[in-house]
Amino acid sequence: MSRKPIFAANWKMNKGASETEDFIKSFLSKTQGLNLPADIVIAPPFISLPKLATLLHESNPVDNAHAIQIAAQNCSQFDSGAYTGEVSVMMLREFYVHYVILGHSERRAIFGETDAIINAKIKKARETNLKPIFCIGETLEEREAGKLEEVLRTQITEGLKDISEKDLSDIVIAYEPVWAIGTGVTASSEQAQDAHAFVRSVIADLYGTDPAAKIRIQYGGSVKPANAAELMACPDIDGALIGGAALEPQSFIEIIKNGTPV
Numbered sequence: 001m002s003r004k005p006i007f008a009a010n011w012k013m014n015k016g017a018s019e020t021e022d023f024i025k026s027f028l029s030k031t032q033g034l035n036l037p038a039d040i041v042i043a044p045p046f047i048s049l050p051k052l053a054t055l056l057h058e059s060n061p062v063d064n065a066h067a068i069q070i071a072a073q074n075c076s077q078f079d080s081g082a083y084t085g086e087v088s089v090m091m092l093r094e095f096y097v098h099y100v101i102l103g104h105s106e107r108r109a110i111f112g113e114t115d116a117i118i119n120a121k122i123k124k125a126r127e128t129n130l131k132p133i134f135c136i137g138e139t140l141e142e143r144e145a146g147k148l149e150e151v152l153r154t155q156i157t158e159g160l161k162d163i164s165e166k167d168l169s170d171i172v173i174a175y176e177p178v179w180a181i182g183t184g185v186t187a188s189s190e191q192a193q194d195a196h197a198f199v200r201s202v203i204a205d206l207y208g209t210d211p212a213a214k215i216r217i218q219y220g221g222s223v224k225p226a227n228a229a230e231l232m233a234c235p236d237i238d239g240a241l242i243g244g245a246a247l248e249p250q251s252f253i254e255i256i257k258n259g260t261p262v
């Protein structure tokens with residue numbers, strides 16, 4: 001089963017509109033003519049989405065800009081109304097947003113998002129055909145307590161509750177061990193591969209072997225140019241969700257290049 005790798009830059013709360021413009025101009029000039037056989041996604045803060053959309057799709061529709069797709073870092077589970085501070089999926093669609101990161105451990109831990117909220121957001125995203133990048137992962141305490149599989153199985157089962165097989169085919173899973181996020185500590189390729197194989201087996205339990213073989217599972221957590229090749233060579237790892245190392249164009253490009261041998 002060949003799955004196209006997908007590399008997504010999660011900028012978190014970094015880069016307003018002007019820094020977004022600097023990054024994109026540099027990224028596009030450095031990737032001109034390069035063959036990068038992967039889906040490339042950038043998730044800026046909400047406030048920078050209009051600038052990113054303009055740069056990628058309106059000012060320059062026929063060059064290599066089409067290679068990059070836009071993600072939001074979150075969305076509301078509601079359509080509209082009295083939800084101060086929230087952004088709806090319809091608003092995101094106006095800016096050519098194709099993906100939305102949901103269930104990130106920072107949203108779970110800092111902003112109290114539960115599996116049920118994440119499930120509601122995944123359903124709302126699918127109503128407008130947004131593709132969720134659905135994040136799951138265990139804390140160090142959970143791993144050390146031998147609860148890795150239990151935690152992942154619960155997050156997957158609850159997060160994907162009542163999601164159809166058809167909708168699943170537009171979902172990307174990101175396995176991100178919480179202890180590896182922003183810490184410089186990466187899971188070893190064995191640890192990552194074992195977790196990815198387990199995630200795929202849970203999808204097989206829920207949906208059958210064919211959807212499980214097709215779903216793309218990214219690894220996230222301190223991915224950098226130096227470790228991308230080894231991680232991406234694992235049979236069940238289909239790309240990466242990258243925070244810190246995707247803030248610089250060259251470093252993001254090196255990760256994609258190293259992770260997609262041609």
Ligand code: PGA
Pocket residue numbers: 010176180181182183184220221222223241242243244245
């Ligand atoms: P990191 O973040 O690459 O900085 O560890 C990954 C993520 O949080 O998605």
